[in-house]
Amino acid sequence: xxxxxxxxxxxxxxxxxxxxxxxxxxxxxxxxxxxxxxxxxxxxxxxxxxxxxxxxxxxxxxxxxxxxxxxxxxxxxxxxxxxxxxxxxxxxxxxxxxxxxxxxxxxxxxxxxxxxxxxxxxxxxxxxxxxxxxxxxxxxxxxxxxxxxxxxxxxxxxxxxxxxxxxxxxxxxxxxxxxxxxxxxxxxxxxxxxxxxxxxxxxxxxxxxxxxxxxxxxxx
Amino acid sequence: xxxxxxxxxxxxxxxxxxxxxxxxxxxxxxxxxxxxxxxxxxxxxxxxxxxxxxxxxxxxxxxxxxxxxxxxxxxxxxxxxxxxxxxxxxxxxxxxxxxxxxxxxxxxxxxxxxxxxxxxxxxxxxxxxxxxxxxxxxxxxxxxxxxxxxxxxxxxxxxxxxxxxxxxxxxxxxxxxxxxxxxxxxxxxxxxxxxxxxxxxxxxxxxxxxxxxxxxxxxx
Numbered sequence: 001x002x003x004x005x006x007x008x009x010x011x012x013x014x015x016x017x018x019x020x021x022x023x024x025x026x027x028x029x030x031x032x033x034x035x036x037x038x039x040x041x042x043x044x045x046x047x048x049x050x051x052x053x054x055x056x057x058x059x060x061x062x063x064x065x066x067x068x069x070x071x072x073x074x075x076x077x078x079x080x081x082x083x084x085x086x087x088x089x090x091x092x093x094x095x096x097x098x099x100x101x102x103x104x105x106x107x108x109x110x111x112x113x114x115x116x117x118x119x120x121x122x123x124x125x126x127x128x129x130x131x132x133x134x135x136x137x138x139x140x141x142x143x144x145x146x147x148x149x150x151x152x153x154x155x156x157x158x159x160x161x162x163x164x165x166x167x168x169x170x171x172x173x174x175x176x177x178x179x180x181x182x183x184x185x186x187x188x189x190x191x192x193x194x195x196x197x198x199x200x201x202x203x204x205x206x207x208x209x210x211x212x213x214x215x216x217x218x219x220x
Numbered sequence: 221x222x223x224x225x226x227x228x229x230x231x232x233x234x235x236x237x238x239x240x241x242x243x244x245x246x247x248x249x250x251x252x253x254x255x256x257x258x259x260x261x262x263x264x265x266x267x268x269x270x271x272x273x274x275x276x277x278x279x280x281x282x283x284x285x286x287x288x289x290x291x292x293x294x295x296x297x298x299x300x301x302x303x304x305x306x307x308x309x310x311x312x313x314x315x316x317x318x319x320x321x322x323x324x325x326x327x328x329x330x331x332x333x334x335x336x337x338x339x340x341x342x343x344x345x346x347x348x349x350x351x352x353x354x355x356x357x358x359x360x361x362x363x364x365x366x367x368x369x370x371x372x373x374x375x376x377x378x379x380x381x382x383x384x385x386x387x388x389x390x391x392x393x394x395x396x397x398x399x400x401x402x403x404x405x406x407x408x409x410x411x412x413x414x415x416x417x418x419x420x421x422x423x424x425x426x427x428x429x430x431x432x433x434x435x436x437x438x439x440x
Contacts (some may be wrong), residue, residue, distance in 0.1 A: 010322065038259045039342050039371060040363025043382060067343055068369055090342040090373055092312060120370070122259050123287055123312040142362040142385065143260025150289055150340070151259060153310055171391055173418060198393060 014128055017096035018094040021103070021131025031113045031214040034130050036154055038147075039120030042164040044072045045197040046138060046206075047115060051206045056113040058214070063102045065094040065119045072117060082107040092124035099130045112214060122151040133161040133217060137183075141165045144171045145179035148186045155183050160191040160209060167196040177190035234348055237316035239321070241351025251333045251391035251434040254350050256356035256374055258367075259340030262384040265291045265417040266358060266426075267335060271299045273400060273427045278434070283322045285314040285339045292337060299411040303329040319350045332434060342371040354379035357403075361385045365398035368406045375403050380411040380429060389417040 024034050030178040037043050046066075064072040064162055073085035086094060086103040094116065099164050108114060116132060118125040126135075135158040139147055142165055148155045155161060161183050180192050191209055195202035245252050264284075271280055282291040282303040293305035304322040308316060314336065330335060336352060338345040346355075355378040359367055362385055363436050367425035368375045375381060381403050386396050400412050409431055 001302075038340070039367055040258065040360070055323060056394060066370060068372060090343060090347075105430060119343070121312070121341060121343060121360065122260070123310060124344065127310075139374055140260070140362070142360070142388065143258075146291060150286060150291060150305070168362065168391055171388055172385075186385070 009215060014096045018129035018131040021096060021099055022133075025114070025131065025133075026217075028108070030108060030217050031210070031217050032112065032116065032130075032132045033210070034116045034118060034125075034135045035138060036118045036122070036125045036135055036141065037120060037157070038122050038143060041120070041138045041140035041143065042197045043117050043120070043138050044075050046162060046164065047076055047117060048079045049197050049200060049203055050115070050207060050210070051076070051081050052116075053203055054113075054210070055080070058170060058211075059107050059110050060106075061106050061111040061114045062117065063099060063106065063114065064117045065098070067091065075160035079109050082111075088119055092119055092121045093128050094118050094125065094130055095128055096130055113210060115174045122147070122154050124152040126157050134213060136160045136162060138162045138164050138180060139183065141170050141172060141174050141179060143174075145174040145182060148179070148182040152186045155190065156184040158187065158190060160193065162197075162206060163192065164197055165192050167199055167201065184217065224296065231347065236390040237320060238351040240347035241319055242353075243318060245351065245353075246437075248328070249438050250328065251430070251437050252329050252336065252350075252352045253333065253430070254336045254352035255358060256342070256345045256355055256378070257340065258342050258360065261358045261360035261363065262417045263337050263340070263358050264295050265382065266382060266415075267296055267337060268299045269417050269420060270335070270424055270427060271296070271301050272428070274333075274430070275300070279302060279330050281299065281326050281328050281331040281334045283319060283326065283334065284303060284337045285318070287311065287339060299336045300367060302331075304375045307436045308339055311338055312341045312383075313348050314338050314350055315348055316343065318352055323400070333430060339373055342367070342374050344375040346377050346391045347393045354405060356380045358382045358384050359364070359399060359403065361394050361396060361399060362388050362392045363394075365394040365396075365402060368399070368402040378407065378410060380413065382417075382426060383412065384417055386414050387419055387421065
């Protein structure tokens with residue numbers, strides 16, 4: 001008897017496709033990161049700095065999600081790596097089927113790392129597996145140090161958090177140390193990076209973490 | 221023959237209920253504002269300052285939406301106005317049925333203005349009518365001055381935009397004037413308020429706008 005797959009929901013279909021994407025990248029030894037953050041938390045600037053830092057050492061490719069426009073992809077492209085823009089037409093998250101479509105357009109043959117920049121949103125993207133090895137949350141300090149408590153799902157499902165815009169600490173009513181504590185309260189296993197992607201401060205630890213995750217994947 | 225209402229979709233059911241809520245508030249001469257913004261843009265601080273400013277002049281009531289926690293409602297309650305917290309359990313927007321439920325719990329009998337603080341999200345809330353007279357977007361300067369271009373729906377459907385955290389302009393790579401221009405490019409009819417809710421700078425124009433909207437509603 002033929003076993004007929006029954007898809008119980010859109011998210012289940014998404015999970016199956018995400019697993020297929022993940023299996024493909026395991027074969028190719030490519031590390032895949034899914035970056036999640038509020039609008040304007042600094043995802044694209046983080047990508048620009050990461051690309052600069054790893055230039056000549058690792059090959060990066062980027063999939064950039066946005067409700068409209070290709071502003072982010074233009075910045076990434078100017079930084080010198082292959083990039084595909086996904087416009088969600090107002091949709092609040094990326095889905096595995098969009099990643100699959102993007103992979104048809106993206107040079108990943110010699111990529112070491114594929115970074116997915118999700119739509120600017122701390123809620124919707126958290127429930128959608130894109131086939132990544134790790135989710136990373138970017139938490140911008142001027143948004144306040146209470147965000148992990150108010151948007152716990154993003155922090156609970158991530159492996160790392162980048163606390164960004166720490167150069168603004170003297171000027172905002174939020175503290176890096178409190179944001180760190182609140183993030184670790186939600187998820188004690190988080191790798192935490194305190195950073196100003198704008199100035200480059202704190203970038204080294206983050207880039208080392210990427211190197212470590214890639215090495216880990218290649219050894220397994 | 222009895223006419224049977226057929227609801228074509230969840231959003232259509234939402235729109236019908238929103239119209240019913242709006243009709244109720246027309247009768248009661250209550251102004252209803254729906255505040256939409258990214259996480260951490262300063263919605264709650266704006267509410268605290270607005271409450272202080274209008275204390276003794278107008279009666280305010282607040283409905284605060286959040287994916288989890290009642291942190292915002294606690295701050296509003298401390299500011300001295302009736303408040304109901306709606307937890308969406310991770311959901312990314314408020315819906316009219318939630319407002320209807322909240323109104324069963326909220327003192328609005330002598331309210332002049334009901335302010336709805338939507339879930340921190342620049343995308344999902346824009347398509348959901350809550351029965352408000354006007355949507356207001358809070359755009360935080362450190363999020364960048366390109367946000368109206370990347371999240372146009374929020375700005376296109378709003379009547380006013382509060383450009384918040386302008387005290388941070390010297391420290392961030394974003395300009396108040398560019399954010400204003402980009403907002404007006406999306407929606408030339410927007411009332412624009414440049415503000416630091418934290419310091420109180422620019423609050424008077426915003427509070428005058430509320431007074432004007434209320435007067436307009438009572439005259440109509």
